[in-house]
Amino acid sequence: MFPDVGLPEVLTLAILAVLLFGPDKLPEIIQSVAEFIRKVRAFSDSAKEEIRSELGPEFKDFEFEDLHPKTFVRKHVLDGDGSGLDLGLDDIRSALDPRKELTEVADAVRNAAADTDSPTAAPPVTLKKTDRPEASARSAFDPDAT
Template sequence: MFPDVGLPELVTLTILAVLLFGPDKLPEIIQTVAEFIRKVRAFSDSAKEEIRSELGPEFKDFEFEDLHPRTFARKHVLDGDGIGPDLGLDDIRSALDPRKELTEVADAVRAAADDTASQAAVPPVTLKKSDHPEASARSAFDPDAT
């Protein structure tokens, strides 16, 4: 009923109840609360049965938990009931996954870069000094001028 309530919370609530109501009245209060919870459950069960009987025999297996949006989506969309047997969680994930398109774009960029690199005719660079006269005719670099 309360899935998030653990042992520390129960101990805290028990100590708080003893402090507020005292050890004399605590058993009476627990009995009153338990009786109230039983009456609410009985009222809820009878209301559910009355609704099922009014809906007819085709809704004999109807569960009110199926009306919760998350349960409804899980039952009808993810399991394939109502829409089609081939629509499932894997199909939705693959339809929304951008990896395929990103891979195609990356391959296209690599191919374009390879084509550009192969078409550009860049002369090889050598690190040796050349003995050409035009290289010696250049003016010397002056580091103080800059």
């Protein structure tokens, strides 16, 4: 019920209960709390059974846990057996999957690299330093512009 409550928290609550109520009254309080919890569970179970009987036979397998939003989404939307809502989630996932486009681009790059002998290919890039152009061919430099 409380997944975040561990042994240190339970021991702290027990020590606090003994200090607040005393060892004499503590068993009476534990019994009254347990009785209250039993009454609440019985009331809840009777209310669930009354709702099931009022809904009729078409809702005989109805579970109240299915009304929890996480359970509802998991059961009806993300369910792939066709009994849930058909939202086309598989189509959306495949449309958003970039692997197909990436393989097409990678294949195009490989083909372009393999076809370097064709006349339409760009000239190869050389990494050698070229001579500096003459002063008249260079653009004017304005030191105040920077």
